[in-house]
Structures are given as C-alpha cells and as structure tokens.
Amino acid sequence: MKKKLMSRRKFLGLSSSAIAGALFGPNLNMLTAAPTDPFDYSILPKGTREYIASNCAMCVNKCGIIGEVVNGKLHKINPNPRHVKSRGMLCAKGNAGVSLPYSPDRLKTPLLRTGKRGEGKWKEISWDEAFKYVAKNLADLKQKYENRSSVAFASTEGFQEEFYYYLVNSFGSLNTVRHTTLCLSTNIQGWSSVFGSFPDADLANAEYVLMLGSDRAQALITPDSVDFQRYKPKGQKLIVLDPRFTETGAKADRWYPIKPRTDQGFVLAMINVIISENLYDHKFVETYTHGFEELKELVAEYTPEWAEKKCEIAADEIRKTAREFADHAPRSVIYPGRRSSFYSHEVYVRQTFAILAAICGCWDTKGAVVPKSSIKLASHDVMFPFFNLTRDRVDREAVNLVKDVVPSAVQCPMIGTGLPDDSCAFLSEKDGSWITFREAVLQDDPYPVRGFFCFKQNPVQSVPNVKKTMKMLEKMEFICVIEQQMSDTAWYADIVLPHSTYLESWDPAHSIGGIWPIVEMRQPVIKPLFDTKTMFEISGGIIHEMLKIPSLWDDIDPVDLVDFKKNVVEDILDKPIQDYIKHQLVNHPGAYKQLLKEGFYTVDGGRPTYGKTLKPGFRFKSKTGKIELFNERYKEFGLFPLPKYCEPEILPDPGQYRFLVGRTAWNTHTSTQNNPYLWEIQKENAVWLNTGEAKKKGIVDGEYVRIKSKIGEQRIKAYVTEKIRPDCVFYVNGWGRKSPGMSRAYKSGASEAEIIDDVLDTISGGVCMHETFVTIKKA
Amino acid sequence: MEMSFESLKETIFAQSRTLRPGMQDKHETSAWDKNRLDVESALALKNIFFYLSLIFRYPTEQIYSEIAGHLEAFTDFFTDYGGAVPELPPIDDLQPEYISLFVNNQGFVPAAPYASCYQGDGLLMSDNFYRLRQIIMESGFMLDASVHELEDHLAVLLEFCSSLLNTLVEKNNSSDKNLMACIYALLEISYRYIEPLVDDFTDKINSYASYDFYKVTGKALKSLFHDADPIYVQLLGFRSNSTNELQG
Amino acid sequence: MKNKRYAIVLDTKKCLNCKACTVACKFENFVPVGDDTYRIWVTELPLQGKFPHLHQEYQTSQCQHCENAPCEKVCPTKATFTTPEGVVLVDYKKCILCKACMTACPYDARFVSEHHESVEKCTFCMHRVSEGREPACVETCPVRVREFGDLNDPNSKVSRLLSSRPYLQLKPEKNTRPRLFYVL
Missing domain, CATH: 3.40.50.740 (Rossmann fold)
Structure with missing residues (x-):
C-alpha cells in the first residue's frame, strides 16, 4: 500500500512540472515521419531467407562461407560445400563470426x-x-x-x-x-633458399607425412587441416615431432617428443642416412639440384647416433624414419607448415627441411611438396608519385x-x-x-x-x-x-x-596461391550496422x-x-x-558473376597442376637457376650456404624451462577471446607442465602458478600433464589481456607478449618466440 | 466488457517476439474513448521521455545545451525518481563519460544502451529487433537517414514513446481508429524493450561512471519504468484490478 | 516406398577436437551461450599411456535418438515423441518443464532452453533435413566425423559405413537402441 502511495506522489509531481517548461529546440528528432505513399518497406525484413556467398575473415584462411540471412539478420554462417580451398568446412571461429557484427563492443563511430x-x-x-x-x-x-x-x-x-x-x-x-616476421618469415626464407619459393604440401595424395612443430589439428589451415584426416590416402603414415602431445600427435602413427630446438638435427641425420645408404633420388638430384657433393660432405658427421644425443630420439627411430621417407618418395612430405617464429637459427632449420625434400625428389609431383600455383588477376597500373623526402x-x-x-x-x-x-x-x-x-x-x-x-x-x-x-x-x-x-x-x-566487419563490406578480388589456386572476393552479407x-x-x-x-x-x-x-x-x-x-x-569472363554466386572462382575446375618447375628450361629463383642445396647467395652474404647444425647456444639455467607458445582451434591470436561463443569453449589459458616436474614442485593440476622470464611475470593456471616434455612449458596465445574491457579475456590467464623475450633471427628479421626461459612457482 | 489494464498487458506479452502481420488490422475494432486520456499527464510524460532521450544520446554541443537548458524544468521529476537533481558536468567531461559508458571503453562497452543486449546472448539485433522496427514503421516513423543508430538504442526508444504520447494527445479528439494501435505500441515498447533493460543498465552505469550525472538520470529512468503500471493506468484511464486507488 | 530411418554414424578417430560442430549447432538452433546449454559436445577421452607412449581420442556426442527412448516414456504430457523416421523430438508447446526427461536420459543430452521455454535437445536439424540440407554439425566438420542418412537406403553413406566397419553404441546396457553408431 505504501509503495503505491509513493508512486502516486511521484506521478503527480511529474505532471505538475515539465509540461510548459519543456519546449525543446528544433531538429532534435532521431525519428522522422515514415513516407506513406508509397510505403517504403525496404528497411523491413523481407520475411525471407537469403543465402549470400562470401569468405570468412576470422583468421587468415579465408574459407568459403554462405551467410544465411533471415529477415535481414545474419542467423548462421554455413560453410560453402563447393569451396575448393576449405573443402566445405567451417571451424568454430568461422561459425562464431556471426556475433562479430552484432557485438555491442565494436567500434561504431570515429x-x-x-x-x-x-x-x-x-x-x-x-x-x-x-x-x-x-x-x-x-x-x-x-x-x-x-x-x-x-x-x-x-x-x-x-x-x-x-x-x-x-x-x-x-x-x-x-x-x-x-605480421610476417611474427609468423612465417623464417619459413618462407628457408624454403625459398632451396626452391626459390615457399611451397604447399599435397597431403591429399601423400603416402608419408613428416610434421615437425605443426599442430594442424588445432592451428587450422585449409585445406591441410581437412586433408590430413579427411582426404588422406588409405595407408598414409603420419609422423609427428613435437615437444607436446598435441591433437595432431594424437593422430600420428608415431609421435616423437623431440627436444625443443633440435628439429634440424633430426632432419640432418635423416639426410645422412638417405645419402649414406644411397636412398636419394639420383636422377632428380643430378637434373635439378646444385651442391650435392658439398651437402654430402657436410652431413657425413650428422649420424643418427650423433642426432640421438641432440634430439633425445633413438638413433634407430631416426634411421627408420629416414628409410621410410625415402621409400615412399616422391609421395613423401616434410611438412612446411606455417608459423615458424621459433628459434634464432630457424631459417637453417627450414632450409634443412627443404633439402630433405629435394634429395628425395619430393617436389612438384603428386603427393609431394608442391610450389604454389596462382590465378593471375589484372592489376591496376597505379603510379604513385615519387617523393623526394623519403x-x-x-x-x-x-x-x-x-x-x-x-x-x-x-x-x-x-x-x-x-x-x-x-x-x-x-x-x-x-x-x-x-x-x-x-x-x-x-x-x-x-x-x-x-x-x-x-x-x-x-x-x-x-x-x-x-x-x-x-x-x-x-x-x-x-x-x-x-x-x-x-x-x-x-x-x-x-x-x-x-x-566495417567482413560481413558488411565489399572486399576486392584476391588470388590465393596454392596447389588448388583460387580467386576470392567478399560481398556484404548484411548491411552495415x-x-x-x-x-x-x-x-x-x-x-x-x-x-x-x-x-x-x-x-x-x-x-x-x-x-x-x-x-x-x-x-x-x-x-x-x-x-x-x-x-x-577482366581476363576471366564470367568470374565476377561466379564470385557473386559462390564467393570463389577457379580455372580448370580447380584441379592441381604438377610439374611446371620440372619442365626443361625452367629456372628456379636462385643464383644458379637450380634447386640449391648449396646456397650461393648465402655464401656471398657470409651466411652458411649449407645447413650446418646450429647448437642451441642460449641454454637454460638450472630450474628453467623453455617456453613454447601455440594456438587452439577456437581462437585467432588476440582477436577472438571476447566472442561469447568461443569464450565458452575456453575461459582462460593454462600452462602445460609435465607431471614429474609438477610433482617435484608440489604443483597440482588446476592451481595457479607464477611464470617468470627475464622480461616479465604472469599468473596462470597449471595444466599438469604427461603430454609435454619435462624441459619445456607451453601455453596458448591471446590471453591475459590489458583491456579490462576484453571482459572475458581480461586478466584471465597469461599473455605471451608479457614474457617472451625479443630475440631476433637476423636473416629474415623474424622474432624467435621459443628462445625464452622461464621459472615456475606456486602463486 | 472493457479490457482491464492487466489483461491488456497480458495481451502484449502473449504476442510473438518475432514479426507479425499487420498490427493495425488486429486492433482497429477497439476504438478509443477520448474522454479517458489524462492529457496533462500525457504531455508531462511525453516531455520526460523526450528529455531522457536527449540525456541518453551522445552530448553534442546542441544536445548538451538542450540538456542544460531544460534541466530546471525537470527538477521535480529527478528529485522524485532519481533521488536528486543531476549535476551536469562540463561538456568536455560529459562527452568522454558518455563514450566510456555507452559507446566504447577499453575493448568493451560497459552499459550498452541497446535493448537487444539485455536479451538472449547479449548481442545486437536479437529476435525482437525486427518486430521493433516494424512497430516503429507502422506507427508512421522511421530513423532519420542521418542517424547511424539502431532502432533499439535507448534514446530512440524513449523518443518513440514520446512521439506516441504526442500522437495520442493530438488525435485524442478525433475518432482515429489507430489510436488503440498507438497505445499497444507505447506499452509494448515500455514493457518489452525498455523495462527489461533498466535494472542491468543502471547497475552497469553505477559500476563504471566517473560522474553522478548518468547515475542519477539512470536511477530516474529505472524508477520511472518500475512505476510504469500506475502511471499508464492513470494516464490512459484504464480500469485496473490493483491500482484503482490512484484514480482517487 | 519405405519410410526413412535416420541415423548418424560417427568416425570419432578423425575428430580434431576443434569444436566447430558445437559452435555451429549453437547458432543453427538458437542454443544459448552457457556451459549447461548444449545439444552436442566433444569430450576428450582420458589420456592413455605414460610419456612418451601416449594415446588419446576425442568423442563427439549428442542425443542418441533412441528407438527405445527413456525420455519419451517418462514425459507426462507427451511433449517428447518419435517421428516416423525415428527422430526423437520435443513439442515445445507441450513441455511443462518438469525435467523428468532430463533425469531419464542416460546421455545427459537435454537441457532447459530459455529460447524455446522448454526442455530441448538435438533434433537432427530436421528443419534443415526437410529442405535437403545436412544437419549443421555434419556439414561444418573439417574431417567429416559424422555422416547423416537413411538406414533403409542400402546405398546411403550411413548404411555403407555400417556394413563395412565394426561399430559400437553408447551405454548398450541401457537397452536404448540408439540411432548413433560409432565406427571403430
């Protein structure tokens, strides 16, 4: 009763003032009279469903999407089942893209x-x-x-x-x-030092796949993440080398927990075995490569027994892997992967990978490592002024x-x-x-x-x-x-x-090179909000x-x-x-229409072409025009022309762990943690710590620890597991944010930028994210 | 048999949250009895809605001077509903305050001023959004082309309510059959779009505001909409099962 | 013309644990964000072995669309029913939120949905299937863990998978006769 009387007093108070007083100025209305004749219903939903083809932009892959727009609102993003690159898949991030334009947190005005x-x-x-x-x-x-x-x-x-x-x-x-030097500049440089370009892997046709330091099951790359399980040929063998037992490792025929920073040693020993046992592709080496004798001399000392001491993988296992690799060649892949911002000698690591592929003739043929093809688009002949003050x-x-x-x-x-x-x-x-x-x-x-x-x-x-x-x-x-x-x-x-978000904008056509080259474009799926x-x-x-x-x-x-x-x-x-x-x-009749309809365009039905670099007269982008096992330009620059083994010179102090960083399938670097549909999958990151090490320190699974490097310290939950070597620790990137506003990621877990030291690879200018050592103690 | 306020409200809540065909058709039979409207109260509420609409817009110089110029006229309203008369900070402080609360803060927006954000998954343009757009259009309004906002922005909703009250007052003496549709629209916006927002919205303001201005005005907004039942009963002259004593 | 008998066959050995299916399902079916609201899920099965000899699998799951559905039996309002194709559905209008079905379900496949104001669960995306489209989880999966189809059609992918590979079903001891088959 009392409450109602209060209301009454308030209400009367309301009517006694404010009537005459409020003569507001002109032009204040946000709403205006709707036109009545003809009545414009265009801003109202049509009451229908539309399917609009475009391409995803939640990460770098640009998978094919079909926006399902119901009554003018994007209800769902479906994968484009016909898309040549993404093979009809769409990951968690791609699906969660629906919430991007509708996030109240987005920027709305300058x-x-x-x-x-x-x-x-x-x-x-x-x-x-x-x-x-x-x-x-x-x-x-x-x-x-x-x-x-x-x-x-x-x-x-x-x-x-x-x-x-x-x-x-x-x-x-x-x-x-x-971003390149934060990601794959060493990879591009290392492979290019041998083949003159950075290739892809034909996982859909390979019989033998060797993956070092790539977690394709979680760090998704299309088409590789699709092909490596869905389209792998029957009997394909997958060998994974990683200090962590990842989702990719879980799919492997053999997982080797390699000591971090020693991948080069493993592959050098494989090369040693393949050359000393005469398993390499003589004809290929002779026809296409330069510097085999020098290589042979270099790897003579890199025996599996030598490598065992570096990599902590048994010599026999290395020997077995080398023989199998050569046995399946040319349908053997040493996987180039993508991010390689790992170590200061990373260019040489990737050079070593490329050389293994080269001597086994696993190049530019079905089931091998294949140079990217691309569909040429007409460029605008744009001449920008030449400025003197530059x-x-x-x-x-x-x-x-x-x-x-x-x-x-x-x-x-x-x-x-x-x-x-x-x-x-x-x-x-x-x-x-x-x-x-x-x-x-x-x-x-x-x-x-x-x-x-x-x-x-x-x-x-x-x-x-x-x-x-x-x-x-x-x-x-x-x-x-x-x-x-x-x-x-x-x-x-x-x-x-x-x-504007990728769902609201026109984006230009873009040629995406690969074994299955395509052209993509974006059109607005919805009107800008x-x-x-x-x-x-x-x-x-x-x-x-x-x-x-x-x-x-x-x-x-x-x-x-x-x-x-x-x-x-x-x-x-x-x-x-x-x-x-x-x-x-302009040189592709019908392409624009096709892009509007499907979001992508291919030539020849998107079939791969193999062997264009193996035709007589082809010059590789190198000084000799050949595949350089011995890099002549590196020699001129005072670099190692051959992939000499680089010892890990920066060593951990006792009690320190090497810090590794990586990704999950449901976040893209730092851009997605605040998306409610992704946040509910993972609410903070956790540091992987080997069970034995945790026991020594009395750290139990799920408790908070402090992780400290030379440059900073972070608080994070411990994930105590057998899935990681005892000498390193790991967490995924993108957490522990500075913005209190990244309400979901703020102070949840730890940021890698706060602890990774700025070590540089001085060949490509890349950062080395795995050259940091940390200590861990209970928080 | 005349419909009571409670059953009217029930009808509104029973309606689908998605689009419906032709709102006018549904209500044209219930003609409006002109004698029932409390015109004075309607005008007062119209002005209060409009003033609150100004407050929850970005304070450009024009908007700021309107807010400043009319604050005195709403002294009673703020005292009663907000517990104090809001102190208006200088425009150079109010603008960043507005942005940090309602537009963009460090990576997020603390008190999103959109009705959709208080329903479902908290994102913009939720299920109810197109229904709102339809109600606005069928009431004869649309967003001005120069306004880059969504229709469920609190300021738009409040202005819309103000306009609906204006229509009621202006056409009160005519026998316009659409007046009943106007009342339905007013109640639906109030109860299904604004009222569900006010509690969370003001809580967020209270946690993040640096000045009292939006705390006090937010509180006034909240209390006003908590008080909506008796206000609408009196103003629209409906029979009520529980708030009849207000008529006295 | 025989009736269709819908089923999903899963090859979970291929699962990447990428969660694409769970997010796709949430958008497709208006499933609210929240740890307790889900129609499908991916479980990391326990890690086996000792370092460095490890083995791990990931198991996707959802409503099993049991032919002998405990949820249907306990529903006091007959809100839960089975279609002629064998799809177990909930009539949201009939549901009184008594949650008996949630208790009865051996697979924890049901939850209370604010959106539908009802207990709900996987529908095999029948609204998509009726338009000739695949269920959202089937379509979006990078490695195609699930296949959806008609058991009465011997040439359907599901029939061919089941005739060529051994399979198991979850909690056979409950005698629920699920329409989800996990090939080995």
Missing part, C-alpha cells in the same frame, strides 16, 4: 582522444573531421621531420590491406611493418643495426659466423622486421619515426616484450588505429577509425583531404600529381569498388 594517451577519454567526431585531422597530422609530420618515412604503417594480411597501401604510397613512407626503411638504413641497435635481441654466439651482424640479410621490403623496426624507433637510429598508423594489427599484444612496444608508442606524436574493436593498441591511439567504413573508403577519404594541403605535394614533380589525381583518385578511389573488382577480373 573517436578522437581528448585526455591523456591510454586514459580513455574520447569524443565522437564525424568522418569528415576524422579525415581532415589525419591529413593535417600527416602534413605536420612531413613538414617537421622532412622525411615521409617518419610515419610508420603497420598492418596485417587481409583483402582490404591493398587499399591501406594506397594510403601508404600516397603519403610516401617506406616504413611499413607487417628515406629508406629504419630497419634497413641503420648501419650495424644488429650489433648496435638490437644487441639485446641477438643473443646467439653464431652471430658473425652463420648469422649476419650488420643488418637483416633478407629483409622483406614490405614486411619489415617488427623487432628491429621497434628497436630502431626506440633509439631514433637512423632517424626519428614519430607517426604510427595501425590497420587491424595489435602489436601491444602480438609483438614480444610489450614494455618496449609501449615505449615505442609513447614516442609517437601521432597514432591512428583503424580497427573493428577497441584493441589494446587502439586504446593508446589519438584517433580510432572504425572499420553502424557508421563504419572499409579501408577503400577510408584511404579515399584521407587522400582527398591530403590533396587539399599543398605542403604534402611540394616534393614531387607536378606532372606526377596530375597523373596521381587522375589515375589513383578519380579512376579508382572515387569509383565504386565493384568497378575495381571487375577490372581485376
């Missing part, structure tokens, strides 16, 4: 920082204001430092990345830095960079003998080297870098040694992040530009504002500017993106 960096004070601005602001800052930095490379541009792979490079090239910085990359221009700039990163006594000490020998022009780049920026050597753009990369979480990354960001006078969510890096930006844009539109918007600032164009030939305005701005950026796509496909 935000401008108003407080201190990282303080979290923002105001909303319009896209016009945002474009102006970015262009002005670019102009200011260019004026102040008289060097366009004073602004750096970080990004990661994705279909829209090519439009990011429109912005980069229109400004004229050479400092771009991509200096070379920081991570290349620095003299004696490795010795002087990254001493902390180079802890390997091999430096000077097998690894270069002046600069990264084979740095990719576009990818750069994250660790060297960051170090050069921190030391202002050779020049200051004070502007930072970041497109869909999250270096605060993904680059080892987070403290240094934070210091690098502090040095910046301007930070612009283009993202879908407020990532740890976006939080420290000056301006954050919201990017918020005021977000794609990189195509963002680059166009910023470039238009840049054109209004004369000082940004005073170091180029005026003729270049005229051409640029016509060819880049008017002919591409001002036109609909569909025109761009149609031009890409």
